[in-house]
Amino acid sequence: MADLVLRGVTKAFGAATVLDGVDLAVADGELVVLVGPSGCGKSTLLRLVAGLDELTRGEILIGGRRVEALPPQERGVAMMFQSYALYPHMSVRDSMAFGLSVARYDRAAIRARVEQAARLLQIAPLLGRKPGELSGGQRQRVALGRAIVRDPAVFLLDEPLSNLDAALRARTRLELARLHRTLNATTLYVTHDQLEAMTLAERLVVLREGRIEQVGAPLEVYRRPRNAFVAGFLGSPTMNFIGARVAVAGPCEVACLLPDGVRLRAGANGAALRAGDPVTLGIRPEHLRLADDADARIRGPVAVVERSGDACYAYLEVAGARDGLLVARLDPDSRIRPGDRLSLAAPLGAVHVFDADGVACPPAEAA
Amino acid sequence: MTRAVGPATLRARRARAAWWLLAPTLAALALAAGWPLARTLWLSLTDATLADPGDFAFVGLANYLEHDAGQWYGVLADPQWWRAVRNTLIFAVASVALETVLGVAIALALDVPFRGRALVRAAVLVPWAVPTVVSAKLWAWMLNDEFGVLNHAALALGLIAAPIAWTADPDLALVAVIVVDVWKSTPFVVLLVLAALQMLPGECYEAARVDGVHPVRVFFRVTLPLIWPALAVAIAFRALDALRVFDLVYVLTANSASTMSISVYARQQLIDFQDLGFGSAASTLVFLTIGLAAIVYLRLARLRPEEVR
Numbered sequence: 001m002a003d004l005v006l007r008g009v010t011k012a013f014g015a016a017t018v019l020d021g022v023d024l025a026v027a028d029g030e031l032v033v034l035v036g037p038s039g040c041g042k043s044t045l046l047r048l049v050a051g052l053d054e055l056t057r058g059e060i061l062i063g064g065r066r067v068e069a070l071p072p073q074e075r076g077v078a079m080m081f082q083s084y085a086l087y088p089h090m091s092v093r094d095s096m097a098f099g100l101s102v103a104r105y106d107r108a109a110i111r112a113r114v115e116q117a118a119r120l121l122q123i124a125p126l127l128g129r130k131p132g133e134l135s136g137g138q139r140q141r142v143a144l145g146r147a148i149v150r151d152p153a154v155f156l157l158d159e160p161l162s163n164l165d166a167a168l169r170a171r172t173r174l175e176l177a178r179l180h181r182t183l184n185a186t187t188l189y190v191t192h193d194q195l196e197a198m199t200l201a202e203r204l205v206v207l208r209e210g211r212i213e214q215v216g217a218p219l220e221v222y223r224r225p226r227n228a229f230v231a232g233f234l235g236s237p238t239m240n241f242i243g244a245r246v247a248v249a250g251p252c253e254v255a256c257l258l259p260d261g262v263r264l265r266a267g268a269n270g271a272a273l274r275a276g277d278p279v280t281l282g283i284r285p286e287h288l289r290l291a292d293d294a295d296a297r298i299r300g301p302v303a304v305v306e307r308s309g310d311a312c313y314a315y316l317e318v319a320g321a322r323d324g325l326l327v328a329r330l331d332p333d334s335r336i337r338p339g340d341r342l343s344l345a346a347p348l349g350a351v352h353v354f355d356a357d358g359v360a361c362p363p364a365e366a367a
Numbered sequence: 368m369t370r371a372v373g374p375a376t377l378r379a380r381r382a383r384a385a386w387w388l389l390a391p392t393l394a395a396l397a398l399a400a401g402w403p404l405a406r407t408l409w410l411s412l413t414d415a416t417l418a419d420p421g422d423f424a425f426v427g428l429a430n431y432l433e434h435d436a437g438q439w440y441g442v443l444a445d446p447q448w449w450r451a452v453r454n455t456l457i458f459a460v461a462s463v464a465l466e467t468v469l470g471v472a473i474a475l476a477l478d479v480p481f482r483g484r485a486l487v488r489a490a491v492l493v494p495w496a497v498p499t500v501v502s503a504k505l506w507a508w509m510l511n512d513e514f515g516v517l518n519h520a521a522l523a524l525g526l527i528a529a530p531i532a533w534t535a536d537p538d539l540a541l542v543a544v545i546v547v548d549v550w551k552s553t554p555f556v557v558l559l560v561l562a563a564l565q566m567l568p569g570e571c572y573e574a575a576r577v578d579g580v581h582p583v584r585v586f587f588r589v590t591l592p593l594i595w596p597a598l599a600v601a602i603a604f605r606a607l608d609a610l611r612v613f614d615l616v617y618v619l620t621a622n623s624a625s626t627m628s629i630s631v632y633a634r635q636q637l638i639d640f641q642d643l644g645f646g647s648a649a650s651t652l653v654f655l656t657i658g659l660a661a662i663v664y665l666r667l668a669r670l671r672p673e674e675v676r
C-alpha cells in the first residue's frame with residue numbers, strides 16, 4: 001500500500017492537450033473517484049499512472065517514489081480495464097495467475113493467492129471456466145480478482161461497472177464498497193456514472209476537459225458545487241438552471257428577478273454581485289416543493305409527468321429555464337397531470353447562485 | 368387453408384435452399400476435379416500409353432505393386448518413387464516450418480506501427496503476387512553458376528573461392544528449392560497472421576504489461592494461442608501446396624533425382640515415359656498422400672469450423 005500523488009500532470013496528443021496540469025493526492029488506503037463527461041481524460045489519467053502512456057509534463061509519485069520513468073510493471077499498480085481485458089482462451093484460474101510472476105512466487109503460493117482472491121470475490125466455483133462461459137458480472141469479478149491477487153500499491157479501475165445492467169451494477173457497487181473496506185487499498189476509480197461516484201467515493205474529483213473542476217467529499221461537492229458545471233454534472237435529474245437578474249445582493253442573501261418578474265431569494269453570499277448583474281439560479285429537483293402561500297415562487301404549466309415509482313417528476317414550462325423546462329421531484333402519489341398549473345417554492349438555502357462565468361457564490365454569511 | 372410450417376419443414380426448406388446454392392459449385396467440382404480423378408483412377412488400373420490411349424488392357428493393381436517372377440514391379444517398388452517421397456517430405460517439412468516461423472516473425476514486426484508501414488506491407492507481398500513459374504525462372508537465373516548474381520556477389524565479397532552450382536549440386540539443389548519456396552510463400556503466412564493479429568484484443572496486452580508479464584511469455588501464452596486458428600489454416604494451405612509441389616522444382620532443377628518431388632515423378636512417368644497407366648498410378652498415390660496428410664493434419668491441429676473465424 002502506498003499513497004499516490006500527481007503534480008501538474010499534463011498530457012498532449014499532438015496539438016490536443018487532453019490533461020492540463022492535474023494536481024491530486026490520494027492518501028494511503030483512500031478510494032478516490034474520478035468523474036467527468038466522456039472524453040474529459042479520465043482513462044488517459046489512469047493510463048499515465050499505470051505507465052501505459054507517457055507524460056508530457058508533470059510528476060507522479062507512488063509511495064513517495066517518482067515513477068514517470070518506470071515501466072508499468074515496476075510501478076506496483078494493478079489496473080482493471082473497462083472491457084476487463086480477460087484472455088479469451090484462458091481459464092479464470094490461469095487468467096488470475098498469469099500476472100503473478102513465477103520468479104516472485106512459487107506454484108503453491110500462486111495457487112493459494114488465486115484461491116483466496118476467488119473466495120473473497122465468490123468466484124471459486126468458476127475457476128475452471130473461460131471468459132466466454134461467464135456472465136457480465138462474473139467477468140467483472142474475475143477482472144477484479146486478477147487485480148487483487150497481485151496485491152498492488154495502487155488500484156486503478158477504469159469504469160469497472162459500465163458493462164453491467166442496472167440491477168447488477170447496483171449490486172456490484174455494493175460489493176466493491178465492501179471489498180474496499182476489506183482490502184483498504186489505495187484506489188483511483190474512474191466512472192462517468194454520477195451515482196457510482198457519489199456512493200463509492202471517499203473523495204470525489206470532477207474532471208472537465210482535462211482540468212480538475214472540484215475535489216471533495218461527495219456530499220460536499222453535491223451540496224456546494226463550486227460552479228455550474230459540477231452542479232449540473234452531479235444529480236439525476238440534473239439541477240434546474242434558470243437565468244435571472246440580481247435585484248438586491250448582500251452577504252447573507254441574494255434576491256433575484258426571474259424573467260417573468262417573480263422575485264426569488266437565494267441563501268448565498270452575493271457580496272461580489274451588483275443589482276442588475278445576470279446570474280444563473282440552480283435548484284435541484286428534490287428541493288422544489290408544491291407551494292400555496294404567497295411566498296416567492298416558480299409558476300408554470302406542466303408539460304410532462306414521469307412516474308418512477310418512488311417519485312413523480314413534473315416538468316414545468318418556465319420562462320428562462322434551460323431548455324425551457326424545469327423539473328421537480330414530487331410525492332409519488334401526487335395527482336398532477338400535464339396541463340395543470342403548478343406553483344413551486346424552494347428553501348432559501350437550496351437555491352444556488354452562479355455568476356456570469358458559472359462560478360458559484362460562496363455560502364451565505366450567518367446573519 | 369394454411370399449411371402449418373413446423374420446425375422440421377422449416378429445416379427441410381433451409382436444407383433444400385442450401386443444396387441449391389451449393390449445386391453450381393458441386394457441379395463445377397464434379398466436372399473439374401471429380402471426373403479427371405475418376406479417369407486417372409481408372410487409367411491407373413490399365414496398361415494404357417500416351418501414344419495410343421485408346422488401346423489398353425485392364426491390369427488390376429499391377430501399376431501400383433506386383434510380384435512377378437521373383438521381382439517386384441510397380442510404383443511402390445520403384446526406388447525413384449521413394450526417393451521422390453523423401454524429397455517431398457523434406458521439402459514440405461522444411462519449407463513450411465521456415466515459412467511459419469518467418470511468417471509469424473515478420474507479421475509481428477509489421478503489426479507494430481511505424482512510419483512507412485503500409486509501403487513495407489505491400490512490398491512484403493510482392494513475392495507472393497509473382498507467378499511461381501516466373502519467380503522460379505528468376506531464381507534460376509540468380510542461382511546460375513556462370514551468370515548468376517548470387518555467385519557474382521559472393522565471389523566479389525570473397526565468401527566463396529569458386530562459383531557454386533546451386534541447383535545442379537545434388538547436396539545443394541534441394542536446399543535451393545526450399546529457399547526459393549520460403550522466399551515466395553512466407554508472405555502468404557504473413558498475410559494471414561497479420562489479419563489475425565489485428566483482431567487481437569489490445570487491452571489484454573496492456574493488462575499483461577501492467578502485470579509485468581515477460582513479452583516472450585505473453586507471446587507463447589497469449590498471442591500464439593489466439594492466432595493459432597489463423598496460423599493453422601495458413602500451415603494447412605502451405606503444407607498441402609508443398610506436398611504437391613511441381614512448378615518450382617521442375618523449373619529450377621527439371622527431372623533431377625536429387626530434388627524430384629512426387630508430382631514431378633508422376634509427370635515424368637506420364638509424359639516423358641509415355642506410360643499412362645503407371646503415371647496415373649503415381650498420380651493417384653500423390654492424391655492419396657496429400658489427402659491423408661490433410662486428414663491427419665486437421666485432426667492434429669484440431670481445426671473445427673467454429674474455431675476458424
Ligand SMILES: Nc1ncnc2c1ncn2[C@@H]1O[C@H](COP(=O)(O)OP(=O)(O)OP(=O)(O)O)[C@@H](O)[C@H]1O
Pocket residue numbers: 013018036037038039040041042043044045192
Ligand atoms: N491515443 C490517442 N491519440 C489521440 N487522442 C487521444 C488518444 N487517446 C485519447 N485521446 C483523446 O483524449 C481525450 C480523452 O480521452 P479519454 O479516453 O481519457 O476519455 P475518457 O474521459 O476516458 O472518456 P470515456 O468516459 O468516454 O471513456 C479524448 O478526446 C480522446 O479523443
Ligand SMILES: [Mg+2]
Pocket residue numbers: 042043044082158
Ligand atoms: Mg475512458
